[in-house]
Every structure is written in C-alpha cells, then in structure tokens.
Amino acid sequence: MSVTTLHRPxxxxxLGLLERAFGDGRMVTAFGRCTVEYDGRASSSLGxxxxxxxxKPDGTVLVHTDESREPVNWQPPGCTHRASVRxxxxxxxxxxxxxxxxxxxxxxxxxxVTAYEVTDRSDLTLTGSEEDLRQRILxxxxxxxxxxxxxxxxxxxxxxxVDVFGEDxxxxxxxxxxxxxxxxxxxxxxxxxxxEAVDAEFPDSGVRGILVAPSVTDRAASLxxxxxxxxxxxxxxxxxxxxxxx
Amino acid sequence: MSVTTLHRPxxxxxLGLLERAFGDGRMVTAFGRCTVEYDGRASSSLGxxxxxxxxKPDGTVLVHTDESREPVNWQPPGCTHRASVRxxxxxxxxxxxxxxxxxxxxxxxxxxVTAYEVTDRSDLTLTGSEEDLRQRILxxxxxxxxxxxxxxxxxxxxxxxVDVFGEDxxxxxxxxxxxxxxxxxxxxxxxxxxxEAVDAEFPDSGVRGILVAPSVTDRAASLxxxxxxxxxxxxxxxxxxxxxxx
DNA sequence: CATTTGATGTCGGAT
DNA sequence: ATCCGACGTCAAATG
Numbered sequence: 001m002s003v004t005t006l007h008r009p010x011x012x013x014x015l016g017l018l019e020r021a022f023g024d025g026r027m028v029t030a031f032g033r034c035t036v037e038y039d040g041r042a043s044s045s046l047g048x049x050x051x052x053x054x055x056k057p058d059g060t061v062l063v064h065t066d067e068s069r070e071p072v073n074w075q076p077p078g079c080t081h082r083a084s085v086r087x088x089x090x091x092x093x094x095x096x097x098x099x100x101x102x103x104x105x106x107x108x109x110x111x112x113v114t115a116y117e118v119t120d121r122s123d124l125t126l127t128g129s130e131e132d133l134r135q136r137i138l139x140x141x142x143x144x145x146x147x148x149x150x151x152x153x154x155x156x157x158x159x160x161x162v163d164v165f166g167e168d169x170x171x172x173x174x175x176x177x178x179x180x181x182x183x184x185x186x187x188x189x190x191x192x193x194x195x196e197a198v199d200a201e202f203p204d205s206g207v208r209g210i211l212v213a214p215s216v217t218d219r220a221a222s223l224x225x226x227x228x229x230x231x232x233x234x235x236x237x238x239x240x241x242x243x244x245x246x
Numbered sequence: 247m248s249v250t251t252l253h254r255p256x257x258x259x260x261l262g263l264l265e266r267a268f269g270d271g272r273m274v275t276a277f278g279r280c281t282v283e284y285d286g287r288a289s290s291s292l293g294x295x296x297x298x299x300x301x302k303p304d305g306t307v308l309v310h311t312d313e314s315r316e317p318v319n320w321q322p323p324g325c326t327h328r329a330s331v332r333x334x335x336x337x338x339x340x341x342x343x344x345x346x347x348x349x350x351x352x353x354x355x356x357x358x359v360t361a362y363e364v365t366d367r368s369d370l371t372l373t374g375s376e377e378d379l380r381q382r383i384l385x386x387x388x389x390x391x392x393x394x395x396x397x398x399x400x401x402x403x404x405x406x407x408v409d410v411f412g413e414d415x416x417x418x419x420x421x422x423x424x425x426x427x428x429x430x431x432x433x434x435x436x437x438x439x440x441x442e443a444v445d446a447e448f449p450d451s452g453v454r455g456i457l458v459a460p461s462v463t464d465r466a467a468s469l470x471x472x473x474x475x476x477x478x479x480x481x482x483x484x485x486x487x488x489x490x491x492x
Numbered sequence: 493c494a495t496t497t498g499a500t501g502t503c504g505g506a507t
Numbered sequence: 508a509t510c511c512g513a514c515g516t517c518a519a520a521t522g
Contacts, residue, residue, distance in 0.1 A: 002296075003277060003357045005251060027298065027312045029275065031249060031362050041427070041500040042375060047368030050248075052273065052300070058313045066273045066364035067304045069322050070517060073370070076315050076502075098508090101500075111249045114358065116277050118312035122293030124319070129288060130513065154506095159431065159465070160511065161506090180513090181287075184496065185405070189435035190512085193469070217495060219406075223439070287515040316502060322517075344493090347515075376498065406496065407521095426499085430511065436497095463510060 005114045011085045014113045018083035021115035025057040032110040036063055036073045040101025053105055055081050061094045061103055075103045130180045137164055144176055144210055144232055159197035172206040173198055179213035188223040251360045257331045260359045264329035267361035271303040278356040282309055282319045286347025299351055301327050307340045307349055321349045376426045383410055390422055390456060390478055405443035418452040419444055425459035433457060434469040
C-alpha cells in the first residue's frame with residue numbers, strides 16, 4: 001500500500017502509524033490543531049493553531065500554516081523523529097546534535113495522519129543558473145570585452161575562488177565576477193576583495209575587476225566606480241519566448 | 247468538515263475537489279507520481295517521480311520529495327492555481343506575473359488528494375535573533391567596550407543603515423556591526439563600507455568600526471586586521487541551560 | 493514598485 | 508568538521 005491514512009484517529013492508532021512510518025522510512029503528514037516549541041540556534045514558541053506537519057525519512061520536519069512558502073517551524077535533515085502520547089496529546093519530537101536542536105509538536109486535535117511510500121524519483125535539471133552564465137562567457141569571452149581571454153575558472157585567491165580569471169588584450173590580469181541577476185553593493189565588495197588579493201600576488205600588474213550581471217543598483221554602481229571596477233551588462237538568459245498555449 | 251480526503255480518486259473527482267478547495271481558500275495536498283515543469287526566473291524540468299504537492303490559499307505551491315528541507319520545485323505566494331485534466335493526466339498549474347513564472351505539475355498516478363480547512367492561527371515568538379543581540383548591547387553597552395555610548399540604531403549612512411552607532415570614551419564615532427553567528431569576510435567588508443561612509447561625513451574624526459559576533463573565520467580575522475576594524479566576541483544567546491532530563 | 497539586509501536561512505562543494 | 512558562496516533564495520522593512 002502506497003498511502004495509509006487515518007482520519008481523526010485515536011492517539012493510540014496515530015502513534016502506531018507514526019512509529020511504523022518512522023521505522024520503515026516513509027514520509028508522513030499530520031494535520032490538526034497543535035503547538036510547536038523549538039530550541040536550538042534560536043528559540044521559538046508557537047501557540048495553538050491548525051498546521052500541516054511533514055516528517056521526512058531523511059530527518060526533516062516541516063510545520064506549515066496556510067501561508068508563505070516557508071515553514072513556520074522546521075528541523076533540517078539529519079534529525080531523528082519520535083512520536084509519543086503525553087497529557088492526552090500526540091507529540092512529535094525531532095532532535096539532532098551539533099548543533100543541539102529540538103522541535104516539539106503537540107497536537108491537541110489531530111484531524112488526519114498519512115504515511116506515504118516514496119519510491120520513484122528523478123533528478124531536477126535546472127537552467128539559468130550562474131553556471132550557465134559562466135558557460136556563456138567561456139563560449140564567447142568577447143561578451144566580457146574584446147580581447148578577453150579566460151585562463152581559469154574558480155581560480156583560488158587569498159580572498160576565495162574567482163569565477164573567471166583571465167587576461168585582457170594588454171596582458172593584464174582580469175577577474176570576472178558573475179551574477180545571474182541584478183546586484184547590490186555586496187557584489188562590488190566581493191569583487192574588490194578578489195582584486196586586492198590578486199593584486200597582492202602580482203604587484204603593479206594592473207589587475208582589473210569586471211562585474212558581469214544583468215544590471216546593478218545605483219549604490220552598487222557608485223561603489224564600483226569608487227573602487228575602479230568595471231561593469232558589463234549581460235542579458236538574462238532568454239525566456240523560451242514561445243508565447244504558446246491557449 | 248475540516249479535512250476532505252480522496253484516495254486514488256478518478257480524475258474527475260480529484261478535479262472537483264481541487265476546484266472547490268481553490269475556490270473557497272482551503273489548503274490542498276496531492277500525492278502521486280508526477281512530472282514538474284517550471285519556467286520563470288530560471289527553468290527546470292523534473293522527470294516522473296513520487297512527490298507531495300502542497301497548494302496554499304495564498305498562492306504558494308510546494309513540491310516536496312522525501313528528502314531535504316527545501317521543495318524541489320515551488321511557486322511563491324501570490325500565484326493563482328488552476329487544476330485541469332488533459333491527456334489523461336490531472337494537472338495543477340500555478341502562475342504569476344512580474345516576474346512571469348509558471349509551474350506545471352502533471353500526475354500520471356494520483357494516490358491521494360486532501361483539502362484542509364485552516365482556521366486557527368497564532369503568531370510565532372522567536373528569540374535569539376540579531377534584534378535580540380542589539381537589545382543586549384543597548385542594555386549593556388560595555389559589552390562592546392568600556393565607555394561605549396550608543397547614540398542611535400539603524401543610523402543611515404551613504405552605505406546603508408548602521409546597526410548601532412555611538413561614541414567611544416574619547417568621543418570618536420563608533421560603528422557597531424552585529425551578527426548573531428560566526429561571520430566570514432563579507433561582514434568585514436560591510437562594516438568597512440559603513441566606516442568609509444561615516445568617515446566621509448566626519449573627516450579626520452577617527453571613525454572606528456567594531457564587529458560584534460560570536461566568532462569570526464580566519465579569513466575574516468585577517469581582513470578585519472587589514473582594514474583596521476575591531477572584533478568583539480559575544481557569547482551566543484544562552485541556551486536554556488536546563489540540562490534537562492532525558 | 494525597487495532596494496537592502498537578515499535568516500534557526502539551506503545547500504553543495506572544497507579543504 | 509569548517510569555510511565559502513549561490514540560491515528560481517524568502518521575507519520584512521523602508522523609500
């Protein structure tokens with residue numbers, strides 16, 4: 001059976017299903033009125049309300065309300081779940097160490113508990129990432145500027161790895177920092193740190209820094225100018241402009 | 247009825263439930279073997295597999311596998327969901343504009359569909375945030391250094407708002423940058439931008455920058471030294487050190 | 493709207 | 508394990 005559901009279960013029955021599901025690696029959802037306590041990197045307390053709780057076999061817990069993409073409370077992968085009944089409430093506790101963190105959900109009313117068998121899986125293929133932008137630059141370095149010649153990607157510097165490293169037509173070292181979307185001041189600072197690091201490696205070589213992104217904010221533009229860094233606009237990856245459909 | 251569940255429903259029945267649930271603002275979960283296509287800020291394609299799909303009345307869609315805290319695909323709040331049946335598959339489409347984004351889930355096997363009525367809600371109270379750290383500093387400025395006197399929080403500068411602004415015992419302007427956890431080089435850069443901005447406001451006033459955080463990485467430490475910025479360690483917010491019984 | 497920054501960010505990769 | 512930067516980051520506060 002791929003899905004097992006209990007509707008308004010007795011605690012005893014819900015507990016049994018949860019323990020079996022946790023034991024054999026099934027994913028679980030529980031819905032009902034509950035409170036949630038979290039303690040770890042921070043601490044939080046959530047009063048009674050209707051929430052959907054998801055427990056994954058990898059140790060993840062998600063507590064979702066009917067709003068927002070983000071869970072109101074959660075536990076990351078690697079935790080261990082336990083279910084129990086105390087004070088007439090069904091409880092789900094999920095813990096981990098390093099860092100020590102603990103999440104407690106206590107249901108005062110449990111509407112439904114479901115266990116899912118997840119067998120099939122496929123991988124996601126994503127396009128439009130910074131990696132794609134780098135590939136575009138490597139395919140056509142003149143997108144950065146005529147005469148630019150990439151010599152390395154992810155080149156290590158004292159300030160961290162540089163996206164694309166190369167030389168301009170005058171033989172000067174060029175550091176290219178890629179961003180897939182409009183950037184703020186922090187990207188300029190980041191680029192500047194790289195330039196300084198490489199400048200220390202090759203004193204007086206005239207190291208240049210070029211930020212490649214769709215666009216920059218005003219503040220970032222000022223900062224780039226002040227730091228003597230260049231900005232090269234690149235169009236964001238083409239939408240499949242297939243007006244399509246309907 | 248607070249929860250409505252259909253087990254291995256006919257498409258027609260599932261469609262009806264989805265349309266009703268979308269119409270009257272209920273939250274929905276659907277589990278089964280499906281493919282997912284996304285196009286918007288990036289594009290992605292997800293082959294057939296077992297996933298839990300959550301549609302919220304605020305326009306959120308989450309597609310979860312049995313691993314990871316993060317949905318493998320999603321749509322943020324503000325989208326509009328529609329359900330349909332085409333090519334013998336139950337489909338859920340969620341779209342929004344600005345930016346134009348579209349998510350399509352197509353079930354080739356639908357194990358269960360559930361609609362939830364979410365009524366109750368409470369607010370989360372969280373402690374241990376940067377805001378808490380600021381409050382601690384303001385309560386006891388000597389945590390930064392003896393003689394430090396805060397004069398403003400979120401003080402505006404050309405580089406953005408400064409966490410805590412004040413004066414040291416010699417009357418020099420002090421910029422305090424707070425971080426709730428161990429910091430890397432970017433925090434040092436950020437602080438440096440603030441210092442430069444304030445230095446431009448008060449030339450030759452000897453503006454100082456102090457980073458307050460639990461700890462810093464080696465690279466950040468070097469950078470701080472190089473930039474002539476100070477670091478003051480603060481213990482992370484106390485865990486309720488109630489060793490507590492097992 | 494756009495900008496900026498924090499987050500229990502999470503995640504993946506490299507050391 | 509720590510460090511580092513990307514992310515379809517998200518979400519809130521602010522102009």
